[in-house]
Amino acid sequence: METRSIRGFHDVLPEEIKRWHHIEEEAKSVFELHGFSELRMPVLEFTEIFARSLGTTTDIVEKEMYTFQDRDGSSLTLRPEGTAGVVRAYIENSMWARSPVTKLYYTGMMFRHERPQKGRFRGFYQIGAELLGPEEPPSDAELIAMVWKLLEGIGITKYLKLELSSLGDDNCRPRYKEMLIAFFTPEKERLCEDCRRRLGTNPLRILDCKVKGCREIAARAPRMIDNLCGDCSRHLAEVRENLDSVGVPYVINPGIVRGLDYYTRTVFEITTEELGSQNAVAAGGRYDGLVEELGGPRTPAVGFAVGMERLILLHQMAFPGGFGREIRVFIAHMGEEARKKAFQLASELRGRGVATETDYGQKSLKSQLKRADKSGAGLTFIIGEDELNRGVVKVRNMSASTEEEMDFGSALELASQSD
Ligand SMILES: [Zn+2]
Ligand SMILES: [Zn+2]
Structure with missing residues (x-):
């Protein structure tokens, strides 16, 4: 038998670890300055937690999860992301009853059965944070500004662009979905097989399709950001105002879809052109319905995650050569x-x-x-x-x-x- 690791999984070797520690410490210090505390969660959860939070028709749940049956027959899944587990812990430990504002961060390994490519692994590390409780726009802005502060702190913002948009809410999104169905139905024959199915299950996913033909059609589709209700428009405007007031640079990108169902209103991505086509380094947004969806009280929330491997690649570009001398x-x-x-x-x-x-x-x-x-x-x-x-x-x-x-x-x- 050949001794090797699983495809898409990797070791972080001692010669690289200083860089990892540096970024992790920077994150910890920035998060704590903003009042966040660490939450350590299990890497395994009941499959149901992810299916219900990410949405059963998302790519992650449909194709990418490491799911297996436990000895007692229950279905378990290695976490593909952190938010669902944070929300599960938030509900299970009644954190909502202790304070109207809960700020949590986590670091650790996530698992997705994707096609491995540069900086993208099947077993990968994320740092993330979730701000649960407030629904006011300054909370979105604080969280986004915090991510930017972290990226500034590790010296890589010169490679990055912060993109912002809104996905609407329960009020305006259903109407928008109808618009999408009306738009895509005449084009149905030109869509890929997945998208023809998505037309019936989740038309928003079509906007996320990577097939070229679908992307060309989707480029002409109506945009959520042009069809927000009054409350959602005001929310976005206030997030922008707050970001402007502290000098966080961003651009509006109406094309942000995010691959998960739980997002409402604010969504953002931090992207780079330095690492090839899969270019998001960090991403997040508001998910006002998720806590309730998983059985907790209605709790608005906003969060994000950054991919460590991609941060490391950018950090290597910014600071080539050895990093951090170990032995004196x-x-x-x-x-x-x-x-x-x-x-x-x-x-x-x-x-x-x-x-x-x-x-x-x-x-x-x-x-x-x-x-x-x-x-x-x-x-x-x-x-x-x-x-x-x-x-x-x-x-x-x-x-x-x-x-x-x-x-x-x-x-x-x-x-x-x-x-
Ligand atoms: Zn498609
Ligand atoms: Zn709305």
Whole structure:
């Protein structure tokens, strides 16, 4: 048997992990500044949770979920996204009863059986946040501004465009669906097989079809944003006003459909042209009906998720080369007594919060220095018998290529200073 991972799944290797930590920490700090707390959820839920929240006629539910039968016969699904689980936890733990505003974020792995492509995996990581309770437009704007702040914080907004639209609500969307049916019915024969079916089940999905012929027809279809009711128009206008007031740049894109049924009113996508055709890096919107749909009290809400792998690709473009130096000091040694001293010094340095590496055996000095170089350490300590007897250590500054001899105490002091 060939030893390999499942197609569409990937490891995050130690040489990349600093970048991941950096982005995750930035997200955590930005979210907490906005009053969000982390929610850790299971990766498995009853299939029903996703079918009911995402909509049974969406691509995710129809084609992409990892669903299997548990030993007791119940149907379970590996989460394809985070919102449904957050809402399930929100209802199950009666969070709505504790506060009129609940702000939650999550990070973790999601699973969708899609065609793998650049930056898009079947097992992938998302960071997301949900703001539950308020229905006022400033809550949409705060959430969108927060995502933008995060992307600014990690230095990649130069590659990004924020697109905004509205999908209407229970008041104006049914009327719009009728308009779509009236528009697409005469074109029925030219639609793909999926879309002919969608015409009867969920005509909005036709707008999302990736088949070229369908896209050409859909481009001429009436647009939701031109057919919003008064309340929805006002909502969008106020979201825009709030975003403008804090200088978040966006464009209106009436073509945003989002692949999920639960969205109402505000929807947004953050896209890039740097990563090929599948270009959304982050996406989200308002979902005022979902909590009720899953059995909770009526609770308006707005949320988003960003794809980690795509953020990482953009971050690599913005900051190529190594990212984040891990090891600060490498201690090379010659002779058994020096090895013992190196072991102690390494322990001492780590105790002071200085990342340190040393050799465990008696490798040649040359091979130890090679490893020191590779480790990215800024300083290399070299101890031989002679140094040991004199109570000193040779300290090599790796970037300046200078070397000086100092006593152990001074060497420890120097290594403890931040560079
Ligand atoms: Zn189609
Ligand atoms: Zn409306």
